[in-house]
Amino acid sequence: xxxxxxxxxxxxxxxxxxxxxxxxxxxxxxxxxxxxxxxxxxxxxxxxxxxxxxxxxxxxxxxxxxxxxxxxxxxxxxxxxxxxxxxxxxxxxxxxxxxxxxxxxxxxxxxxxxxxxxxxxxxxxxxxxxxxxxxxxxxxxxxxxxxxxxxxxxxxxxxxxxxxxxxxxxxxxxxxxxxxxxxxxxxxxxxxxxxxxxxxxxxxxxxxxxxxxxxxxxxxxxxxxxxxxxxxxxxxxxxxxxxxxxxxxxxxxxxxxxxxxxxxxxxxxxxxxxxxxxxxxxxxxxxxxxxxxxxxxxxxxxxxxxxxxxxxxxxxxxxxxxxxxxxxxxxxxxxxxxxxxxxxxxxxxxxxxxxxxxxxxxxxxxxxxxxxx
Numbered sequence: 001x002x003x004x005x006x007x008x009x010x011x012x013x014x015x016x017x018x019x020x021x022x023x024x025x026x027x028x029x030x031x032x033x034x035x036x037x038x039x040x041x042x043x044x045x046x047x048x049x050x051x052x053x054x055x056x057x058x059x060x061x062x063x064x065x066x067x068x069x070x071x072x073x074x075x076x077x078x079x080x081x082x083x084x085x086x087x088x089x090x091x092x093x094x095x096x097x098x099x100x101x102x103x104x105x106x107x108x109x110x111x112x113x114x115x116x117x118x119x120x121x122x123x124x125x126x127x128x129x130x131x132x133x134x135x136x137x138x139x140x141x142x143x144x145x146x147x148x149x150x151x152x153x154x155x156x157x158x159x160x161x162x163x164x165x166x167x168x169x170x171x172x173x174x175x176x177x178x179x180x181x182x183x184x185x186x187x188x189x190x191x192x193x194x195x196x197x198x199x200x201x202x203x204x205x206x207x208x209x210x211x212x213x214x215x216x217x218x219x220x221x222x223x224x225x226x227x228x229x230x231x232x233x234x235x236x237x238x239x240x241x242x243x244x245x246x247x248x249x250x251x252x253x254x255x256x257x258x259x260x261x262x263x264x265x266x267x268x269x270x271x272x273x274x275x276x277x278x279x280x281x282x283x284x285x286x287x288x289x290x291x292x293x294x295x296x297x298x299x300x301x302x303x304x305x306x307x308x309x310x311x312x313x314x315x316x317x318x319x320x321x322x323x324x325x326x327x328x329x330x331x332x333x334x335x336x337x338x339x340x341x342x343x344x345x346x347x348x349x350x351x352x353x354x355x356x357x358x359x360x361x362x363x364x365x366x367x368x369x370x371x372x373x
Contacts, residue, residue: 004104004368006035009094011110012042012053016135016279020109024133024179027355031363040113044093060298061206068299091116098128105129105150105366111143118148131362133179135279138162139304151365153179153358155283156308156351174361177354178283180264185353187268189289192343194271196336198227198253202266204275206296207235209242215295216246218321219274220253222328229255229270231263264288271339272331274324277302277317282309287352291342293318293327313345 006028010021021037028035041049059066094116098106106128108114114130121127132149134140137159144152145163151172154160160175201219205212212230220226230246232239236258247254260266267273267288275281276296282305285292292315294306309315318324331339363369 001368003032003034004363004366005102006033006105006107006362007097007101007103008035008037009106009108009110009113010037010039011113012039012049013056013110014135014278017109019181019280019284020133020135020179021107023181023355024107024109024358026182027179027359028363030182030356031359033359033363033368038097040090040094040097040116041087044089057207061208061296064296064298087112087116091119095120095123098126099124103128104368105131105362107131107133107153107362108147108149109133109135111141111147114147114149129366131174131365133358134159135178136301137279137282137304137308139300139307140166141301151361153361155279155354158308158311159304174358174365176357176361177351178279178287179355179358180284180287180352182353182355183264184268184284184287185356187264187288189268190271190343192340192347196271196332196339197225199223199225199272199332199336200270201226201228202270202273202275202290203228203230204273204281205230205232205235205239206276207238208296209239211295212239212242213246214321215274215324216243216254217249218324219328220246220250222325223332225332226328227253227255229257229266231257231260231266233259271336274318277305277309279305282306282315283351283354285309286312286314286346286349287354289343289346289350289352291315291331291339291346293324295319295324312349314342314349 008021008025010017025035025037114132117130129150131151131153132147133153134144137155145166151174153174153176155178157175160173163173164170216228219228230243243256267284267290273285273290274293274295277294292309294317297306306317316327318327
């Protein structure tokens, strides 16, 4: 039997969609499937997509409560009928792509694509199984829940329970965990009894320039045993001058990194991660058994990710320097007893192979269970 052909659809509106698609494609390929990723929005309307992505990042970073109003307004939308003018080109592009590429299944990590696929199938008469990967936890937007799909791939048992309570059929909810990079399943993590001198903190700052100094100083001043790794990523040019000030102010205690592919390794080798509550970051921290402090929360879509961390006993919201300092002192008190308790909770939960589990569930659903090995 030939290898199954699976197309993964992503969108650049938030890194969680891209991470889930890339990682799941890697897991599918490891199992012998033919899998590849495309972004119909970026392919069909690149300028509009880049502009909307910049706007999305600015609003969620600098005006999160405005984004929350936009987010809540989608609850009453009928996406099966909605044809946004800006999305017509991506929908037509996807239709042409599917006509030219016969597939065994389509996997979407962005909530609007299943509605495109339903309309495309109605016009073409060719229906392909569609799997929707929900990249957030617990607080799930209506666009995900109403999606016309063969099944939903979800991140955790709490989310599954909430979706069942909302009326989604139990047999269509695949609780696999977030599709993190396959390397997480093979990496060693810091054990619960690890030394906390130094106490290594991994920090992902937002593009808010004043915040990098405030947050970093709160972390570093909370205890002399704290050493900080700042990963600036795409914000390197924007934040570099302020980051260098910190490096000079706290000699030997600050390490600076720009864009990197080594996030799994960094998470597994640090005691704590500080970042925003995006789906990818939260679930990568869980996979690495690395407790997390959330310094920036986008209301609506990221609230459920924070709630999951809190339910697991593995994280907390610390939005101000005062909250960060107080929490750090609690974590490190009595030979880091609270940190060790958080590590123990994450070790008991143990979710580091979501990509493999999701790939296995999807392949089984389309009748290719023989590829699982």
